[in-house]
Amino acid sequence: MIQWFYDLKIAAKLILGFVIVAVIAGVVGVVGIVNINNINVADTALYEENALGLEYAGKADIFYERIRFNIAKILLIEDTYQHDVYINNITNCTAKVEELFVKYEEGVVSEVDRAQVDALKGQWDKYKSIIDTFVKFMQTGQYEQAKNLAFGEGSKVGDSLQEPFDNLLLYNTDGAEIRSDNNSKLAKTAKIAMIIVIVAGIIIAIVLGFFISRIISVPINRMVEAADKLAIGDINVNIEADSEDEIGSLAESFRKMIENIRS
Numbered sequence: 001m002i003q004w005f006y007d008l009k010i011a012a013k014l015i016l017g018f019v020i021v022a023v024i025a026g027v028v029g030v031v032g033i034v035n036i037n038n039i040n041v042a043d044t045a046l047y048e049e050n051a052l053g054l055e056y057a058g059k060a061d062i063f064y065e066r067i068r069f070n071i072a073k074i075l076l077i078e079d080t081y082q083h084d085v086y087i088n089n090i091t092n093c094t095a096k097v098e099e100l101f102v103k104y105e106e107g108v109v110s111e112v113d114r115a116q117v118d119a120l121k122g123q124w125d126k127y128k129s130i131i132d133t134f135v136k137f138m139q140t141g142q143y144e145q146a147k148n149l150a151f152g153e154g155s156k157v158g159d160s161l162q163e164p165f166d167n168l169l170l171y172n173t174d175g176a177e178i179r180s181d182n183n184s185k186l187a188k189t190a191k192i193a194m195i196i197v198i199v200a201g202i203i204i205a206i207v208l209g210f211f212i213s214r215i216i217s218v219p220i221n222r223m224v225e226a227a228d229k230l231a232i233g234d235i236n237v238n239i240e241a242d243s244e245d246e247i248g249s250l251a252e253s254f255r256k257m258i259e260n261i262r263s
Contacts, residue, residue, distance in 0.1 A: 003243075013245070017212050024201040031197045035190030042183045049107055050176035056104040057172060061165045063093040063100070064124075067131065068158055071150050074138065087135055094131055097124065116171050120164035127161055130154045219247045223254050235262050 067090050074086035101121060108114050130153060137146035219242065226237040239255040242248065 013212055013215065017208055020208055021205050024204055028194070028197050028201050032194055035193060039183065039187055039190060042179065042186055046176060046179040046183060049109055049113075050172050050179055052107055053104060053113075053172040054169065054176065056100045056107075057165065057168045060097045060100040060104070061169065063096045064161060064165065067093045067097075071131075071134065071154070075147055075150060083138055087138055090131060090135060094128060098128075113171065116164070116168045120161070120168055123157065123161045123164055127154070127157045130157055215243075216247065219243075219251055223251060226254065226258070230258070230261065 070086045070089045070093070074083055074090075077083070077086075101117075101124070105117060108117060130149060134146050134149050134154060137143070137149065223239060226239055229235075229237050235258065237258060239251050239258065242251075
């Protein structure tokens with residue numbers, strides 16, 4: 001079945017052996033690159049879909065709390081000259097929350113995440129409308145109406161915002177933990193696969209090297225033994241040519257020489 005390999009020239013055998021070893025090294029490299037790429041993709045997903053989600057949702061929650069703080073502060077300060085400062089803070093924080101929602105939505109990939117964001121934005125839109133009305137009341141000097149709105153409907157809607165904020169943060173925290181566990185499993189699987197491929201490659205390379213060395217050394221050793229016997233006058237030696245390579249040709253010439261000596 002492998003006679004064709006025996007019949008190859010020695011140079012061809014060696015070149016083929018080195019090519020096989022090179023292919024094995026290439027397979028090891030490809031497996032390593034694929035595994036590294038898979039881990040990189042998983043880590044990117046963890047960052048973009050969970051870490052950034054936590055960052056955007058967390059910052060939006062902070063700015064939302066600042067809005068409520070500034071609303072409470074503006075209602076407690078009697079100095080109307082400072083109202084503009086707090087109104088400006090409320091307006092800026094509102095714009096920041098809107099900006100962070102847009103950034104968060106760019107990374108939404110699952111239906112569950114979409115549902116969480118939609119629930120939060122639905123409540124936020126109600127609260128933002130109240131904030132806009134509150135700011136108009138303050139700017140036009142309708143302080144009593146602003147106070148009633150803030151401590152009435154504004155407080156109620158504002159309180160209802162905290163739960164969807166918490167749900168969104170919890171979703172991303174749990175998602176990050178799950179992805180982290182999956183990434184650890186992926187890295188472990190990749191490591192095992194690399195070890196298997198490397199060990200298999202080493203074994204194949206050793207077996208191939210041993211096989212080629214025996215193909216070359218065994219017939220040469222036979223001819224050395226025959227030459228030693230001929231040197232002491234023993235002509236009862238036989239040399240068989242098992243291949244058609246250089247060693248086979250040498251064995252055939254050696255066999256003819258022995259026959260001539262016998263004649």
